Amino acid sequence: MSERILIVEDEPSLQETLVYSLKKEGYVTEAVGDGRSALESARRMKPDLIVLDIMLPEMDGFEVARILRREMTTSILMLTARDDEIDRVVGLEVGADDYLTKPFSMRELLARVKAQLRRTRLLREEMGQTGNTEPKHETLKFENLTVNLTRREVTLDNSPIQLKPKEYELLLFLAEHRGQMLSREFILERVWGWGYIGDSRTVDVHIRWLRQKIEKDPANPVRIVTVRGGGYRFEG
Numbered sequence: 201m202s203e204r205i206l207i208v209e210d211e212p213s214l215q216e217t218l219v220y221s222l223k224k225e226g227y228v229t230e231a232v233g234d235g236r237s238a239l240e241s242a243r244r245m246k247p248d249l250i251v252l253d254i255m256l257p258e259m260d261g262f263e264v265a266r267i268l269r270r271e272m273t274t275s276i277l278m279l280t281a282r283d284d285e286i287d288r289v290v291g292l293e294v295g296a297d298d299y300l301t302k303p304f305s306m307r308e309l310l311a312r313v314k315a316q317l318r319r320t321r322l323l324r325e326e327m328g329q330t331g332n333t334e335p336k337h338e339t340l341k342f343e344n345l346t347v348n349l350t351r352r353e354v355t356l357d358n359s360p361i362q363l364k365p366k367e368y369e370l371l372l373f374l375a376e377h378r379g380q381m382l383s384r385e386f387i388l389e390r391v392w393g394w395g396y397i398g399d400s401r402t403v404d405v406h407i408r409w410l411r412q413k414i415e416k417d418p419a420n421p422v423r424i425v426t427v428r429g430g431g432y433r434f435e436g
């Protein structure tokens with residue numbers, strides 16, 4: 201079955217170009233031009249990926265992402281108007297998976313789209329969600345830290361901790377590779393789906409956020425340790 205992409209872009213010519221290019225690649229697309237319609241379409245269509253502009257009428261892309269993140273795990277590729285660090289960080293905080301700065305080439309967009317969809321497929325396979333809805337293990341336990349895979353819930357000393365969607369995915373990925381040195385690039389590819397082009401600072405930012413939530417002393421981490429010149433290792 202063709203993968204479905206929801207395009208949210210209010211500029212008619214860019215919207216048209218996006219639809220044309222993605223259809224040509226064989227994707228099923230739907231396009232809307234404002235935030236409210238984006239929510240409606242996403243709920244009805246349940247797309248595999250959402251290409252989401254930030255500056256939109258009615259409700260901006262950040263708000264759309266924030267709301268949708270509570271309802272679905274669909275990948276979100278954000279389009280930002282300027283190469284603005286703030287936009288990028290806010291985008292990642294509200295749960296965007298990747299971002300692209302305007303102007304971009306269609307070739308670049310297609311590469312990002314493919315990387316995201318590939319990541320989603322890998323993740324589904326790893327989670328055993330292909331037809332079989334039961335995850336491989338129900339819970340992962342590391343002393344006082346528990347990850348409940350069925351409920352997507354993380355507890356520390358038996359109290360639930362609030363993780364952003366990407367923090368949860370990152371923790372899960374680290375936990376599943378306990379004791380292994382994971383390079384930033386590898387983490388980026390598997391958790392964000394960037395691989396070839398990604399910005400490894402994104403990994404560092406999320407590791408920092410995670411440490412603040414699961415480490416006793418985030419400045420001297422013992423669960424997620426930094427491997428010099430390499431990446432990170434989850435010790436449990």
Ligand code: CA
Nearest residue numbers: 210253255256
């Ligand atoms: Ca716009």
